[in-house]
Every structure is written in structure tokens, then in C-alpha cells.
Amino acid sequence: MIDAGLNTAPANMDAAYAASTLIWARQTYEGRMDYSAVTTSTVQDLLGREPIHLDSWVTAHRQELLDQLS
Structure with missing residues (x-):
């Protein structure tokens, strides 16, 4: 898509x-890499808790x- 503009x-x-x-x-959608979905x-196994969404963690x-950027 990018190459085609x-x-x-x-x-x-x-x-x-x-x-x-x-x-x-696209490959995930087509089922060729569906293992990653x-x-x-x-x-749960490693941390002993339910996962959280990235946006919750970032918030x-x-x-x-931000302090690490200074």
C-alpha cells in the first residue's frame, strides 16, 4: 500500500x-501467521496476575x- 502510494x-x-x-x-488476517493472534x-504464568492493556500501563x-527523557 505504501509503495503504491x-x-x-x-x-x-x-x-x-x-x-x-x-x-x-495481512498474513495474520489470512491465517498464515495466526499463531501470533x-x-x-x-x-499469568510469569507474573502471577492478569495482563493489562498497553494504554493502561502507559497511563x-x-x-x-517522561522523567527518563530528561
Whole structure:
């Protein structure tokens, strides 16, 4: 899509990386990489708790992450 000019990569993302992301998503959708779309018990097994969504984690750690940039 990017090579054909139908879509553009975000300004902060390398075009080749963006294209590979689209290829990965398409292959997952088509079932060729569907192993990566399966929920596992890894977080529960390793951390002993239910997983949280990335946006929840980022919200909880926002200031800590921003402090590391200074």
C-alpha cells in the first residue's frame, strides 16, 4: 500500500518497517501467521496476575517514562 502510494507511513516510522507491519497484519488476517493472534497464559504464568492493556500501563507509568527523557 505504501509503495503504491495508497497509504503513507507515519512521519516517525521508517517506510520499510511500516510496510513490513502491513505485511504482517495481512498474513495474520489470512491465517498464515495466526499463531501470533492467539491469547496465551504467559503473563499469568510469569507474573502471577492478569495482563493489562498497553494504554493502561502507559497511563500508570507516564510520568516515570517522561522523567527518563530528561
